[in-house]
Amino acid sequence: MPARGNPLSPEELERKCAEIRRKQLAGYSGKDFQRFRRMTLATLTRKIKDLQADLATAEADLACEPQRFKVSLREYDSLHAEAAEKLNLVEHELKHVRRLLAASIANDQRTALESRLGRLTSKHAELSGALVTPASRKNSILERIEVTRARIEVLGRFLPAAEKRQRIVALAAAHSGSARAIAGSIRAQLDISPFCPYCGEPLLGKGHADHIYPVAHGGLSTPRNMVYICATCNQRKADMTLRQFVRKFSLDSDRIELELTRLGKRF
Numbered sequence: 641m642p643a644r645g646n647p648l649s650p651e652e653l654e655r656k657c658a659e660i661r662r663k664q665l666a667g668y669s670g671k672d673f674q675r676f677r678r679m680t681l682a683t684l685t686r687k688i689k690d691l692q693a694d695l696a697t698a699e700a701d702l703a704c705e706p707q708r709f710k711v712s713l714r715e716y717d718s719l720h721a722e723a724a725e726k727l728n729l730v731e732h733e734l735k736h737v738r739r740l741l742a743a744s745i746a747n748d749q750r751t752a753l754e755s756r757l758g759r760l761t762s763k764h765a766e767l768s769g770a771l772v773t774p775a776s777r778k779n780s781i782l783e784r785i786e787v788t789r790a791r792i793e794v795l796g797r798f799l800p801a802a803e804k805r806q807r808i809v810a811l812a813a814a815h816s817g818s819a820r821a822i823a824g825s826i827r828a829q830l831d832i833s834p835f836c837p838y839c840g841e842p843l844l845g846k847g848h849a850d851h852i853y854p855v856a857h858g859g860l861s862t863p864r865n866m867v868y869i870c871a872t873c874n875q876r877k878a879d880m881t882l883r884q885f886v887r888k889f890s891l892d893s894d895r896i897e898l899e900l901t902r903l904g905k906r907f
């Protein structure tokens with residue numbers, strides 16, 4: 641603990657700043673990233689705007705705080721020194737009066753000394769209070785600077801994360817929307833062959849349209865990249881490439897390639 645009425649020592653201040661920083665950064669957690677994941681594009685865009693405004697305010701604050709601090713620092717330091725000097729004098733005088741009172745003196749003198757002691761004691765309390773104010777103001781400015789710094793650091797991490805999420809959501813929306821729309825119209829143009837080109841099971845006119853090179857990897861919805869397959873193969877292949885699918889389920893790649901070529905597919 642710092643002595644009453646004294647500004648924090650550099651070590652104490654450093655400890656205090658580290659604590660402020662830790663608290664600020666603890667407020668920023670993985671939970672916020674989870675929230676980003678659930679946000680729609682419109683909400684993310686709004687959020688980014690808010691974050692940018694917050695960051696600009698914090699940066700403007702930080703830019704003028706140290707200037708304000710320099711002025712206040714000098715003022716508070718001289719107020720502190722002045723109060724400390726007066727306090728010293730009063731303490732000195734108090735000691736003197738107490739010494740006099742301890743000696744054997746006449747009663748009329750004693751009364752005068754006792755009232756002087758009372759005045760000095762209240763003066764002492766007043767001056768001790770005057771010491772606290774400049775020191776605590778100075779410390780609070782230093783803390784405020786540190787809070788602003790930590791806030792800028794936090795926002796500096798949030799903003800790119802939100803922007804990245806916004807890009808991903810926008811891309812995914814654009815891609816899945818158009819890919820689905822195109823795939824629908826291509827599906828109508830595709831012929832259903834009697835057998836699943838991957839496993840050879842009969843399709844009986846009820847195939848599932850598959851992107852041979854998956855949409856998830858950037859595969860296009862074109863007649864050459866789409867083929868009707870059986871439900872089992874459709875479920876198993878999911879987002880795998882043909883090569884991954886063949887390897888995973890030990891399928892006959894020669895026969896599959898021959899069949900796809902015959903159907904005019906590209907793979």
Ligand SMILES: [Zn+2]
Nearest residue numbers: 836839870873
């Ligand atoms: Zn199949």
